[in-house]
Amino acid sequence: MGLLFHIGRYFAFMAAALRRPQKGRVFAQSTLIELEAIGVQSLGIVALLSLFMGAVIAIQTAHQVGGWVPAYTIGFTVRQTMILEFAPTIIPVILSGKVGSNIASQIGTMQVTEQIDALEVMGVRSISHLVLPKLLAALVIFPFLVVIAMVLGIGAGAWICNAADLSSFADYEYGIQIDFKAFDVAYALIKTCVFALIIASVSAYHGYYTAGGAREVGRSSTKAVVYSVVLVMVANLVITQLLLT
C-alpha cells in the first residue's frame, strides 16, 4: 500500500486517538498503568546506558584531546554530548526498541485475538481507549527519563575522571558549568516530547492495524521500531535545524 494511504490513515488514527476519553476514571487508571510500564520499567536500562555512555565519552574526550587542550574540556564535552544528543535522541531511540515494540505487540495481540472487536461491540472507542493513555504517559515520562539520563551521564563522567585520573574534579566541574545555555536543555526537552509522541503513536498505529496471527504481530512490532527510529532521526534533523540555527 502506498505511502499516502498510510499517512492519511495515520492522521485519521491520531484524530481518533485524541478524542475525549469516555470515562475519566478509567482513563486516569490506564494512564497510571502506562506511566509505570513506559517509565518506571525503563528506568533501569536508561540509567545503565547513561552511566556507561557518560563514562565512555569522558574517556574518549580525554584520549583525543589530552595534553593540548584544557582539562575542563572533558566536562564540557560530556555535558554537551549528553544534553544535546545522547539523552534526548539516543535514549528515545533505545526506548523505541523497548517501549515501541511493547506497545505494538500489545495492541497487535489485542487486535488478532478480537479484544479490540470486543471493545468496539461494547461501544468503547477502542483507539482512544487504548492509545491516548500511552501517548500521554510517553509525553509525561520521556522528559523525566531524559533528564535522569543527562544527570547520570554527566555524573558518570565525573566519576571516571576521578577514578582513572583523567582530570581533576575541579576541572570537570568547571567544564560542565562553562558556557552553559539553559536553552540547550529546553531544546533537548522539546525534541524529547516530539520523539515521545512519534514513538508511542507510530507503534500504536502499527499494532492497531495488525491483521493475521502471531507472525504478523511480530512483523508489526519490528515495523513499529524501524519506522519510529527513522522518523525520530528525520524529526531530529528538522528540529535541530529549526531551533539551533
Place this chain on the structure above:
Amino acid sequence: MIKVRGVDKAFGDKAVLHGIDATFEAGQVNFIIGRSGSGKSVLTKCIVGLLEVDAGDIKYAGEDFTAMSTKEREPIRRQIGMLFQGGALFDSMTVLENVEFPLRMFAEMDAEERRVRALECLKRVELEGAEGRFPAEVSGGMQKRVALARAIVGRPRYLFCDEPNSGLDPQTAIVIDNLIRDLTHEYGTTTVVISHDMNSVIEIGDNIHFLHQGRVAWRGDRKGILSSGVEELDKFVYASDLMRDIKGKLQGR
C-alpha cells in the same frame, strides 16, 4: 428485534453475502447455522457493525443501524453483549475485572454494586472462586464462560454468541445452552447464536436461519429443521451418525 434486509457483502471480488434477509425476534434464541465459509461470521460482524455492509440495511428495534455514524451507534452498542468464539478476554485484567469492565465504562454504579453484579454473573456461569485469576490461568472452557458472564453483565437487550459451545465439554455446553435460553426468556433479549452444534440448535433454537453460500437457504423453528426438505440443510443436519439415527427413528414412527 433485529431486521436484516437485502444485505450484500464482498471482500474485493469475492462476494460473501448475497441479499440476506433475516429477522431475529426479541425473547427468542435465534440461530444462524451453516457450514464453515457460509458467511455466518461475516453476517454477524455486519450486524454488530464490525464490518460495513455493501448494500441493504440492518435495523435494531426499527432504527437503521447501517445509516448511523459511529457516534450514533454507541447507544445501541451499549445494549449489545457479545460472546466471541475465542473469548476475547482482556488478558491484562483478572476474571472479575473482565466481567466488571462494561459496567465500569458505562454503568452508573459504585464499585461495590459492580462487584456484586459481576460476581452474580460469574455464579450463573458456575465460576465462583475464579474471580482473582487471569485469563491465561484458566482453561479455554472457563474463558468462554467468563466471556459469557462479561457479555451478560450489562443485561444487554441484544446478545450475540459466536460458537458458544466450541471447546466446551458436553456437560458445560448444556449449562451454557440453558443459561442462554433462560437469559433470553427472562429478560426478553434478542439472542443470536452462531453455531455448528446441532444439539444446541435442537435444544434451545426458537428461530433458525440456515446459510448456504452466502444466502439464507432456509428459515424456521427447531421442529421444522428435521424435515426441511432442503438438500443442503439435510446434509448439514444429518452429518453425524447420531442425527441419522434420530432421523431413522422419526421415520420409523
